[in-house]
Amino acid sequence: MPDNRGVAYMGPGAVEVQTIDFPSFTVQDGPGVPQENVGRECHHGVILKIVSTNICGSDQHMVRGRTTAPEGLILGHEITGEVVEKGRDVEFLDEGDLVSIPFNIACGRCRNCKQQDTGICLTVNPERPGAAYGYVDMGGWVGGQAEYVMVPYADFNCLKFPDKAQAMEKILDLTMLSDIFPTGYHGCVTAGVGPGSTVYVAGAGPVGLAAAHSAQLLGAAVVIVADLNEARLKQAASFGCETVDVSKGDPKDQIEQILGVPEVDAGVDAVGFEARGHGEHASEEQPATVLNSLMDLTRAGGKLGIPGLYVTGDPGASDEAAQEGSLSIRIGLGWAKSHSFATGQCPVMKYHRDLMQAILNDRAQIAKAVNAKVITLDEAPQGYDDFDKGESVKFVINPNGLVKS
Known part of the structure; x- marks a missing residue:
């Protein structure tokens, strides 16, 4: 053996x-x-x-x-x-x-x-x-x-x-x-990304970059990737994404500079429960930041894909509520804007055969x-x-x- x-x-x-x-x-x-x-x-x-x-x-x-x-x-x-x-x-x-x-x-x-x-x-x-x-x-x-x-x-x-x-x-x-490829793709599909969409991906780690590449594969017109990490933002820019540095403040202002309007059609959370704040709060862990920000910057009637991980047990969280996965979410804002939310593990088998063909036939890198x-x-x-x-x-x-x- x-x-x-x-x-x-x-x-x-x-x-x-x-x-x-x-x-x-x-x-x-x-x-x-x-x-x-x-x-x-x-x-x-x-x-x-x-x-x-x-x-x-x-x-x-x-x-x-x-x-x-x-x-x-x-x-x-x-x-x-x-x-x-x-x-x-x-x-x-x-x-x-x-x-x-x-x-x-x-x-x-x-x-x-x-x-x-x-x-x-x-x-x-x-x-x-x-x-x-x-x-x-x-x-x-x-x-x-x-x-x-x-x-x-x-x-x-x-x-x-x-x-x-x-x-x-x-x-x-x-x-x-x-x-990560099916997970990023799932985030975009559940966010309603399609030909001509404007897309905001929160997080430029591997899943966020996979989501950005997936949005391009699905025909998005503009893909904006946000992060605090300069090297990761540079990686997103290397394959044609626009970038937003959320350490500089509210991402809506930078989105407006890119699109002419402060909202996008589709939002993807590729960060999860270890999210940090924006602007002057960038050094602080604020686990609900990304979810609340996505509701703010996604247009009325838009969708949020949430492949970022959230857990029911986080012993390192900053407060007792977050330690059991309870976050202060502005659900009223999402309700008022008629947002749709999709959470949970990506069902990989729903996508992996098609994505395999895209790779084997040089449609995805x-x-x-x-x-x-x-x-x-x-x-x-x-x-x-x-x-x-x-x-x-x-x-x-x-x-x-x-x-x-």
């Missing part, structure tokens, strides 16, 4: 690469695993040799200590890999297949899965709807920032690339299909948009540190040396 290593969360600010168990088709007890899941048989699963696995901003929330994630949790929900073993019940995959794995774990059999709401599968997490690899409160499934990982319900969950050689040539783009950078598994702790410091890079971990630098 091959050895296995993975990136473990070891407490606020600390991750380390550890030797871990080689995956099997039976769920083992471990950090965050509900007792009802221990011993669960997964003969419908496959074991993957990881080709690429990415560091996500959602991982960073845990590593900062801003969730209730248990120590020892193996991180990683953005997974692309090669099938090296398949369970007895797998029918449509073979060893050697190269596949992308949605970060949502879904059974394909429950009511929600059958309605394409795979982000809130009813069966894979005994504690609440929805599950993911290597994430807090998401069923305790072992993460994919490792050399090998087990993927359950493989026939349903795995997106097989039609040409393995072609896929490896475009692997830095295709690795984004597991999360998502790796360039998010500034993908390949690192080794042993460099993952430094990658987390650099990402936390605001480096405008999407770190792609190459645990088995299969990705060209």
Whole structure:
């Protein structure tokens, strides 16, 4: 049996690469695993040799200590890999297949899965709807920032690339299909982005940049990206976005300078619960800032897509209400402007096949948009540190040396 290593969360600010168990088709007890899941048989699963696995901003929330994630949790929900073993019940995959794995774990059999709401599968997490690899409160499934990982319900969950050689040539783009490209795209779709739209994306991290690129793919006339980080704003500008530095004050004033009016058709929140204030409050954490700002600057009748993460437990929040996910939202403003809101995990499978085709046929260059950078598994702790410091890079971990630098 091959050895296995993975990136473990070891407490606020600390991750380390550890030797871990080689995956099997039976769920083992471990950090965050509900007792009802221990011993669960997964003969419908496959074991993957990881080709690429990415560091996500959602991982960073845990590593900062801003969730209730248990120590020892193996991180990683953005997974692309090669099938090296398949369970007895797998029918449509073979060893050697190269596949992308949605970060949502879904059974394909429950009511929600059958309605394409795979982000809130009813069966894979005994504690609440929805599950993911290597994430807090998401069923305790072992993460994919490792050399090998087990993927359950493989026939349903795995997106097989039609040409393995072609896929490896475009692997830095295709690795984004597991999360941030569909997530950014979902944010834009649910915000009503279409041909001729004016779009405001709050946040120029990888998901925000993916949303901006998605808005362009959907035909937006103008895409405005806002952030406090100069390097990230420069990255957004590199592929044709307008930019707003919210440290300079109310973004509506800068939007008016760009568009001639202070409102946009569609707003996307790619920041989430660690949002900071605007202008003179830019150094302060104000978790409701982005949501309230989007309601203010999105036109009446517009829509808000909210792929940014909000949590029910934030021990690092500045007040007791925010610690349980209660924020001071100006819902009256949104109601008065007849806004529509879309929240929650992106149902990756709703989008990933079409986005794969866009990549394979050179219609999307998502790796360039998010500034993908390949690192080794042993460099993952430094990658987390650099990402936390605001480096405008999407770190792609190459645990088995299969990705060209």
